Amino acid sequence: EKTIAVTSLISDGDRYYPDLRFDEETSNLQATSRGTVIHHILEMLPLISNIDLTQELNHLIEQEQYDEDVQKMIFNYQNHIQDFLDSEVYQFMLDSSYCYKEKEFSFVDKSKQIIHGIFDVVSINDQQITIIDYKTDRVSKETSASILKDLHHEQMDYYKNIMKMV
Numbered sequence: 001e002k003t004i005a006v007t008s009l010i011s012d013g014d015r016y017y018p019d020l021r022f023d024e025e026t027s028n029l030q031a032t033s034r035g036t037v038i039h040h041i042l043e044m045l046p047l048i049s050n051i052d053l054t055q056e057l058n059h060l061i062e063q064e065q066y067d068e069d070v071q072k073m074i075f076n077y078q079n080h081i082q083d084f085l086d087s088e089v090y091q092f093m094l095d096s097s098y099c100y101k102e103k104e105f106s107f108v109d110k111s112k113q114i115i116h117g118i119f120d121v122v123s124i125n126d127q128q129i130t131i132i133d134y135k136t137d138r139v140s141k142e143t144s145a146s147i148l149k150d151l152h153h154e155q156m157d158y159y160k161n162i163m164k165m166v
Contacts, residue, residue, distance in 0.1 A: 034073055035136040037066075039120065041074065041081065042134055043102050049094055053082050089132060096123035096130075107165055119159065131159050 044060055045051060057078060061071055084090055093099045103119045121132035135152060 031136075034077075037070055037074065038077055038081070038136050039134055040064075042084070042120070045085075047093060047099060047101070051085055053078060053085065057081075092130070093121060093123055093132065096125050098122075098124040105162065107162065109165075115162070117159075117162070129163055131156070131163065133159070 041057070041060060045053075045056055057074055061074065066074065100122045101120070103122045104116070105119065106114060106116045108114055119131050120134045123130045123132065133152070133156065135148075
């Protein structure tokens with residue numbers, strides 16, 4: 001195959017993390033579908049301070065014509081989305097000289113394989129590039145930062161190597 005997506009290059013392996021909380025939601029949506037919807041919402045939200053999240057979510061729901069299950073899931077996640085909008089990471093995005101959401105990339109690796117992918121966010125300040133990759137993992141408050149880093153280090157290392165090549 002000549003063309004491949006970054007995510008298909010990354011193996012999830014047989015990971016087991018006993019302190020990750022199982023998804024207790026009663027929604028009929030699969031975890032990947034929930035992640036896709038939340039990513040889309042974060043992509044579509046304006047990159048401004050003091051967002052009226054309820055108003056923006058209602059507007060997106062109206063525009064996207066989400067079904068009842070998706071609407072319920074969105075409002076179940078509203079507090080988490082608001083937490084992100086109130087976070088240092090979001091403030092970092094606001095303060096960036098340049099901030100790109102859903103930035104596509106393609107390149108040819110050393111084995112002549114064409115690699116395609118999308119960075120959730122690329123923030124640029126002076127000579128520093130920061131990649132922000134949204135994660136919607138369901139975890140308990142006791143989950144350590146090292147476990148979360150371990151869950152996603154391969155993907156982030158891959159992104160770091162991509163940025164070195166371009």
